Amino acid sequence: xxxxxxxxxxxxxxxxxxxxxxxxxxxxxxxxxxxxxxxxxxxxxxxxxxxxxxxxxxxxxxxxxxxxxxxxxxxxxxxxxxxxxxxxxxxxxxxxxxxxxxxxxxxxxxxxxxxxxxxxxxxxxxxxxxxxxxxxxxxxxxxxxxxxxxxxxxxxxxxxxxxxxxxxxxxxxxxxxxxxxxxxxxxxxxxxxxxxxxxxxxxxxxxxxxxxxxxxxxxxxxxxxxxxxxxxxxxxxxxxxxxxxxxxxxxxxxxxxxxxxxxxxxxxxx
Amino acid sequence: xxxxxxxxxxxxxxxxxxxxxxxxxxxxxxxxxxxxxxxxxxxxxxxxxxxxxxxxxxxxxxxxxxxxxxxxxxxxxxxxxxxxxxxxxxxxxxxxxxxxxxxxxxxxxxxxxxxxxxxxxxxxxxxxxxxxxxxxxxxxxxxxxxxxxxxxxxxxxxxxxxxxxxxxxxxxxxxxxxxxxxxxxxxxxxxxxxxxxxxxxxxxxxxxxxxxxxxxxxxxxxxxxxxxxxxxxxxxxxxxxxxxxxxxxxxxxxxxxxxxxxxxxxxxxxxxxxxxxxxxxxxxxx
Amino acid sequence: xxxxxxxxxxxxxxxxxxxxxxxxxxxxxxxxxxxxxxxxxxxxxxxxxxxxxxxxxxxxxxxxxxxxxxxxxxxxxxxxxxxxxxxxxxxxxxxxxxxxxxxxxxxxxxxxxxxxxxxxxxxxxxxxxxxxxxxxxxxxxxxxxxxxxxxxxxxxxxxxxxxxxxxxxxxxxxxxxxxxxxxxxxxxxxxxxxxxxxxxxxxxxxxxxxxxxxxxxxxxxxxxxxxxxxxxxxxxxxxxxxxxxxxxxxxxxxxxxxxxxxxxxxxxxxxxxxxxxxxxxxx
Numbered sequence: 001x002x003x004x005x006x007x008x009x010x011x012x013x014x015x016x017x018x019x020x021x022x023x024x025x026x027x028x029x030x031x032x033x034x035x036x037x038x039x040x041x042x043x044x045x046x047x048x049x050x051x052x053x054x055x056x057x058x059x060x061x062x063x064x065x066x067x068x069x070x071x072x073x074x075x076x077x078x079x080x081x082x083x084x085x086x087x088x089x090x091x092x093x094x095x096x097x098x099x100x101x102x103x104x105x106x107x108x109x110x111x112x113x114x115x116x117x118x119x120x121x122x123x124x125x126x127x128x129x130x131x132x133x134x135x136x137x138x139x140x141x142x143x144x145x146x147x148x149x150x151x152x153x154x155x156x157x158x159x160x161x162x163x164x165x166x167x168x169x170x171x172x173x174x175x176x177x178x179x180x181x182x183x184x185x186x187x188x189x190x191x192x193x194x195x196x197x198x199x200x201x202x203x204x205x206x207x208x209x210x211x212x213x214x215x216x217x218x219x220x221x222x223x224x225x226x227x228x229x230x231x232x233x234x235x236x237x238x239x240x241x242x243x244x245x246x247x248x249x250x251x252x253x254x255x256x257x258x259x260x261x262x263x264x265x266x267x268x269x270x
Numbered sequence: 271x272x273x274x275x276x277x278x279x280x281x282x283x284x285x286x287x288x289x290x291x292x293x294x295x296x297x298x299x300x301x302x303x304x305x306x307x308x309x310x311x312x313x314x315x316x317x318x319x320x321x322x323x324x325x326x327x328x329x330x331x332x333x334x335x336x337x338x339x340x341x342x343x344x345x346x347x348x349x350x351x352x353x354x355x356x357x358x359x360x361x362x363x364x365x366x367x368x369x370x371x372x373x374x375x376x377x378x379x380x381x382x383x384x385x386x387x388x389x390x391x392x393x394x395x396x397x398x399x400x401x402x403x404x405x406x407x408x409x410x411x412x413x414x415x416x417x418x419x420x421x422x423x424x425x426x427x428x429x430x431x432x433x434x435x436x437x438x439x440x441x442x443x444x445x446x447x448x449x450x451x452x453x454x455x456x457x458x459x460x461x462x463x464x465x466x467x468x469x470x471x472x473x474x475x476x477x478x479x480x481x482x483x484x485x486x487x488x489x490x491x492x493x494x495x496x497x498x499x500x501x502x503x504x505x506x507x508x509x510x511x512x513x514x515x516x517x518x519x520x521x522x523x524x525x526x527x528x529x530x531x532x533x534x535x536x537x538x539x540x541x542x543x544x545x546x547x548x549x550x551x552x553x554x555x556x
Numbered sequence: 557x558x559x560x561x562x563x564x565x566x567x568x569x570x571x572x573x574x575x576x577x578x579x580x581x582x583x584x585x586x587x588x589x590x591x592x593x594x595x596x597x598x599x600x601x602x603x604x605x606x607x608x609x610x611x612x613x614x615x616x617x618x619x620x621x622x623x624x625x626x627x628x629x630x631x632x633x634x635x636x637x638x639x640x641x642x643x644x645x646x647x648x649x650x651x652x653x654x655x656x657x658x659x660x661x662x663x664x665x666x667x668x669x670x671x672x673x674x675x676x677x678x679x680x681x682x683x684x685x686x687x688x689x690x691x692x693x694x695x696x697x698x699x700x701x702x703x704x705x706x707x708x709x710x711x712x713x714x715x716x717x718x719x720x721x722x723x724x725x726x727x728x729x730x731x732x733x734x735x736x737x738x739x740x741x742x743x744x745x746x747x748x749x750x751x752x753x754x755x756x757x758x759x760x761x762x763x764x765x766x767x768x769x770x771x772x773x774x775x776x777x778x779x780x781x782x783x784x785x786x787x788x789x790x791x792x793x794x795x796x797x798x799x800x801x802x803x804x805x806x807x808x809x810x811x812x813x814x815x816x817x818x819x820x821x822x823x824x825x826x827x828x829x830x831x832x833x834x835x836x837x838x839x
Contacts, residue, residue: 037736037765148627174763177626177793182837204765207796248766252773252796254823254839440681441691444746447639448695449668458694462685545730546684555687555728 001065001084001165001198002027003048008060008070010043012053017043019222020060025166030192030199032209032230034245035219041202044219045170049087050077064166082113086159086197088188090171092151096143102129102154103139109162128157131191149180153187160191167192170202185211206234206249218242276550280542286534293531301348308345310338312498321514330520333507339520345498346521350480350528353413353499357479358472360418365425365468372430373437373460375452384430387423395420395482396489403491413492417482421475428471429464436463466540466547473536477529484525500525574653575614576787577754579638582647584608584630584811606645607633609811617753620780620788622802622819624795624834630811631791635756638789639671640664667754669699672747676759678739682731688742689727692716695750715749716742718782719775737768744775751783758791769797776801795838799823807831 003025010018018040025031035041046052048062048069062070064080072080081087089095096105106125110116116124129136132153143151152172159167169188173181189212192199203209209216210230218226218233220241226233237243281287309329316336324331330339371383399416406412436442442455450458480500486492487501488508495502503521511518545551585606608630615621623631636642638649640656640663649656649663656663672695675681682691693712696703703711713723719741731739740760747755757776761769777800779786792798798805798819805822807815807830814828826832 036767177762178795178837179626179793179833204767206766244767248770251800252766252769252794254795254799254835439683440675440677441683441686443641444673444675444681445694445698447641447668447671447673448698448750449665450694450698454698459683463683544685546732552728552730552733555730556725 002063003065003166003198003200004061004063005044005048006061006063008044008047008058008062010040010047010052010056010058012056017056017222018047021219021222021224023217023224023227025198025200027165028196028198029215030201030213032213032216033200033202033219034204034206034209034216035241036204036245038221039219040222041219042170043222045087045168045200045202049081049085049168050074079113082109083162084165086162086164086167088152088156088159088167088169088172091175092148092155093143093175095155096151096158098143101140101142102134102146105143105154106157106161109158113162124161128161131194132157132187147180148176149183152176152180152184156184156188156191160195163195164197166198166200168200168202171204173203173208174205181208188212204245206230206246207253210234218245273551273554276548276554277539277542280548280550281535281538284538287538290531290535290538293527294535297347297351297528297531300344301351304344304348308338308341310341312337312341312345314338321510321517323516331516333503333517334510339503339517342498342503343500343521343524346500346503349410349493349497349499350483350501353410353417353483354476354479356410356414357417357421357482358476360414361421361425361475362468362472364418364422365429368422368426369429369433369464370456372426373433373452373456387426390419391423391427393420396485399482399486399491408487408491408494410493410497413479413483413486416486417475417479421472421478425468425471425475429467432464432467433460436460466544469543470536470540473532473539477532480525480529480532484521574616575650576617576619576652577615577638577789578650579611579613579634579644580648580650582608582611582613582634582637582644582649584633584637584642585645605810607811608637608644610647611808611811611813613638613806613816615754615787615789617785617787619804620790620802621804621806622798623789623791623806623808624793624798625808626793628810629808631808632758634808635758635789635791639673639756640667669750670753672750672752672755674740674743674747674755674757674760677763678734678736678743679731681743682739684731686730687727688716688721688729688731688734688745689713691742692745692749694746699750711749712745715745718748718778719745720771721745735768736764737771740764740768740772741775744772744779748779752786754787754789755779756789756791759793760790761797762792762794773797773800793834795823795834807834 005021005023008018008021009016021044023044033041033044047058048064050069050072052058058070060070061068065084069077069080100108103122103125106128107121110121110124126136126139129139134150134153138146138150143154146154155172172188173184176184185208199213201209201213214230215228216230216233217224218239218241225239226237226242233242234246237246281291314337319332319336320334322328322332328338328340330343333339333342368383368387372380374380395416398419399412402412402416436459437455442459445455445459483492483499484501484504487499488505493499493502500521504518507514507517541547583606611634613621623634625631633642637644640649643658651663651667654663654666655661656667658664689709689712692715693708696708696711700708713727716723716726721738721741726738726742734742761772764772776788780788788801790798790801802819805815805817805819806813807822807828809830815822815826815831822831823835826835
């Protein structure tokens with residue numbers, strides 16, 4: 001499903017959070033949204049999920065599959081959110097309901113948006129567990145009984161169970177240790193590939209992003225400062241902000257790695 | 271500008287804040303004035319002037335003995351102020367004591383206190399007052415002690431989760447790792463972090479103490495007869511509510527206004543005195 | 557002098573010195589099935605499997621030791637035991653040669669004076685109702701009773717500028733008005749204000765974005781340059797960070813030591829499959 005944001009500006013209490021942001025995501029494309037904390041990247045995802053704080057003032061346009069969603073009714077938004085858009089959140093411990101079992105969490109979106117029998121729902125939930133690489137015995141566990149990596153896999157499962165056409169991953173790896181990060185990235189990569197959905201991946205870290213997306217928008221203080229192929233941004237970042245993010249990601253990546261290709265070296269342009 | 275000035279200004283900046291500051295300020299002022307002066311003597315009774323409607327001489331009318339209602343209410347305000355202050359003070363002391371015991375490193379003391387508080391909290395304040403009235407007779411002490419104990423137990427229980435959160439926090443652990451003892455962590459970290467909640471709870475308690483005064487005085491175990499208080503004014507006139515409704519209206523209205531003002535004040539005070547929710551206060555330090 | 561040459565210098569000097577902090581054969585078994593550790597984060601352990609199983613470790617003055625492992629590896633438990641904040645089921649801890657065994661022991665008292673802590677989440681490790689100045693000054697207020705209030709404040713302001721925060725701007729700030737990176741710097745200033753001999757940093761960067769991470773990394777480097785005798789225990793899962801700071805790496809998995817040696821050796825020739833996996837994930 002395509003997403004097109006044109007000149008989106010958001011301000012809260014007179015303070016500008018987003019300033020004329022434009023972003024395009026074609027059907028089936030994978031795009032990254034990179035920026036340091038406070039750059040406004042999570043406000044973009046909030047804006048098109050219709051989850052802006054009540055005092056926020058928004059202008060511009062957000063088109064989801066040709067439908068304008070900025071200012072759309074609560075009902076339309078809820079339908080869009082559940083059936084066409086799946087969201088993976090940063091902190092799985094906070095985004096999963098602690099009193100629901102894994103199976104209940106997974107079937108909840110189906111119950112809200114589809115007319116399926118209880119049996120069918122449970123079947124789909126168990127099938128999803130297989131896809132997530134989790135044992136079926138996990139179905140009756142509560143989130144607190146799972147590790148961080150397992151919780152995030154369930155989080156991905158709840159986002160993908162309705163077969164959404166657009167997946168938004170809002171810093172899904174930030175709260176995890178490095179091995180779980182890799183597993184989550186690989187899982188998301190595979191599942192998005194299978195479903196053919198579009199992906200918007202929000203992160204502060206290029207070394208994570210380059211493994212899952214090909215295009216990126218760099219955001220700083222509410223403005224898009226650079227956009228393009230990730231390979232190109234990594235080798236020759238144009239804006240100061242992108243240069244800072246790329247340099248930081250490079251310095252914080254292990255230099256003596258085995259097996260995986262390191263971040264490509266920066267081209268020295270005089 | 272000092273902290274007090276900033277807190278007062280933040281409260282004054284809102285309409286309900288103005289209301290509560292004015293009502294409570296007036297209460298204190300009238301209490302002080304009534305110690306030395308009332309429009310008419312409390313004991314100037316007049317058998318020919320009973321249950322009179324408001325007039326130029328008696329602004330709020332007269333009661334069943336012909337005494338001036340306004341004078342009695344003014345004189346009552348200092349009794350009620352005293353009761354509220356003492357009850358809140360006792361509640362705060364008891365609450366803090368129990369809270370400290372609940373956070374003790376001695377597990378037996380901590381768990382024991384929790385059980386005792388939970389058991390005692392089920393005891394109604396009125397029952398406690400009735401039991402106290404046996405040895406003490408109707409007196410201000412009955413109201414203060416029963417309210418102080420009841421609200422102190424409540425305070426400890428309501429504040430405990432927040433105190434536990436602060437006690438288990440990384441900043442408390444950091445202080446401990448730097449060699450701070452339990453008392454120091456209690457004073458430096460736990461108390462300041464439960465203060466806002468305590469402020470709200472105590473101002474609610476001050477209002478509830480006023481209501482308790484009226485109730486207990488009506489039952490005959492509160493303020494002894496002859497001592498002016500709002501509860502006393504209510505109790506002597508409520509029997510005649512069908513015939514002379516106005517005399518009940520004045521003390522009733524007064525108690526209601528003051529209780530509302532106290533509740534509003536607590537909530538606003540919490541926001542105004544807490545640097546986390548009041549940016550003005552944070553600017554002061556910067 | 558290049559960074560690596562300097563690290564080698566430190567390393568050889570460190571190897572000769574006697575250990576500052578030593579834990580020998582430490583085991584920890586939690587009673588009960590699920591135990592929530594004080595400090596917020598919980599760690600699951602079942603009664604049969606010890607949280608720590610015969611771990612021996614030594615930190616020398618000036619050495620930076622990285623403790624690496626996933627959740628449930630026991631690395632947090634180990635640091636708490638090494639700091640004397642929790643007692644081991646078996647084994648001994650010694651600080652400056654003195655036993656750390658209960659709050660009355662000599663080693664425990666030394667540790668309280670000479671150890672600084674940095675936590676994972678700066679917003680839960682700073683008192684929300686304290687200004688930066690008060691927070692940073694706290695260790696001195698507790699320990700150095702002979703200092704005047706003015707000297708304490710002076711030292712706190714100096715610590716703030718050491719971590720790259722302008723004291724004039726930040727002294728009166730509350731945590732709510734700080735970014736994650738700034739708040740973490742305040743926490744680091746608190747850890748270094750009393751000139752500690754040991755700094756323990758528990759995942760100091762994992763809640764921050766890459767730019768702040770880089771800033772914190774540089775702050776730690778400058779601390780090491782300025783006080784080369786200060787030992788650091790860095791608890792982390794992030795090898796990208798560890799490679800820049802640590803002299804020695806210990807990899808823990810399920811309470812057992814998988815790997816323990818100089819950083820370059822462990823990263824170039826990992827022996828356990830778990831370490832290999834970690835390296836692959838971080839590069």
